Amino acid sequence: MKRHKLFIHIYIPHMIVLLLTLFAAGSWALRGARQEHYTQTRHSLRATAHMLTETLARLPDPLADPHTLDALCKAKGKATGYRFTVVLNSGRVVGDSHEDPRTMDDHSGRPEIRLLIGEPADAVGWSERRSDTVRMNMMYVAVPWQGETERMGFVRAARAMGDVDLAVARQRVRIVGVGLWLAALGALVSALIAGRLSEPLDRMRQQVQAYAVGRSGLHLPSSPILEIHTLTEAMNSMAGHLNERIQTIVRQRDEQNALFSCMTEAVIAVDDQGLILSMNPAAMHLFRPDHDAVAGRPLQEVVRNADVQRLWRKTLDSPDPVEEDFVIPDSDRFLQAHGTALTDGHGHRIGAVLVMNDITRMRRLETMRRDFVANVSHELKTPVTSIKGFAETLLDGAAEQPEERLRFLKIIDKQADRLKAILEDLLALSSLEHDAENGSLPFQKTRLAPLLEQVAKACQEAAAKKDMTIALSCHADLKAVVNAPLLEQAVVNLVGNAIKYGLERTEISVSAERTDAATVIRVADQGPGIARQHLSRIFERFYRVDKGRSRSMGGTGLGLAIVKRVAIAHGGRVDVESQVGQGSVFTIAMPDRPA
């Protein structure tokens, strides 16, 4: 449909009506004026024709001398400027003001004459036509010529209408002129009216368009035209409501986005066609899509995981929320996923929201806890079984044999020591973790040289048994903010291991020094070293490189785990450098901390 501006819609019909009106009024006026002129002329011709019939009636015998009639016509014609013709009943012309009647043909057929035949004496016959004789429009008016007893013939008066037509033409020019002025005035007024109506609407349109694309607010100015004023009021109020709603929606959206963004759970909203509606930062981090712009892209393209796609499909098909656990193969991450259907206002399913919780840490902790319990049970089982076995043997009669009794009791004592050592280490670990978590461990600025000397003293006996020497290297003034008993315990563990696993007659070096913003304690031995594959695990609880050897040496498998916890409690870390056959170097690094 072709659309035009309101201006055109108002202006064109206005102009059509105006021009038609002007044309109709002009034509009607012109026609009236012409008719008026012609009627007057007809009356005037009839009057003069009657005057001539009266003159003829006064003639005693008008037909006696045809020249008399002709001369009368000519005299009358000269006096009035009209043409007079006297026609007998037979149609023969006997007098004419402008022609010689003898040369004139039968006039009984002329329309104005024919109209009178059989008509009463006061009848008038008239006709307008073009005269070939004078070559212009003529008006003929004929009246009966009554003799004393009978009708003698007809008197006809005629007049050339050229001047009347000219007057009418002049009138037409004047009317057309006035009409054109009126049309111009009408065009101007129409344009003003159309402009006055369309201009506020046009302005309104511009403002509404600007509002629609969010370029500005909507404050339409008031209009003196009631309808437009009502419309602007309604639109201003509608824009006000709309603004409020938009603000509410924007606020809700921002809140949702903030919520969505700060959630640690990965959230993906997918429509029923499998196209992603949105994905929060946690989900982006988890699935690492190749593009940041994921909205509108297929789920299977963005999240290349069959489990996620199955969850989406299942959520759409299931009447209830669904829950599943799965693993992301590439990254070995465990996910606990919930799928809830998205519905529209009519309760139709339009997609699904998938919420995935990364439970890898929880799973690992669970596994660690399980392993730990299994390890503790296993570690405790051996000495307990041994104690139980030897105690039963003693009860069964071995107690009666003094040698056996002593041997068994020694074994029971050794196993009980082992149990005690394990339990002490476990308790130490547990209270260490507990205190570190609570922040209840006391720290004090301590000189490290005496602390290391204390360690050397504690380990001296064991070292001496293997003919090993402990070399200390620490500046006498070196101080650090530490928990002295714990740190001493950690270094004792390290030196104890160096003695346990080191070679006889070798030296163990224990040193402490300050490096950039940290204090480092190093324990180096010349023992067998540790193979590379074990290095990352020896700080785990109950991890041993050589189980039999460790046990035979009274190791609990918890010594290095305690060292690690102590280092962590000091905000630091423990490291090991070792190669098989090259000895090992354990390092506790503790960053400086306020006293």
Ligand code: ADP
């Ligand atoms: P354990 O009670 O068995 O000594 P640790 O936790 O102290 O337990 O040590 C774990 C394991 O690390 C030990 O079983 C041992 O195999 C290895 N290890 C520790 N220190 C040394 C060392 N200085 N030289 C060689 N191996 C060591």
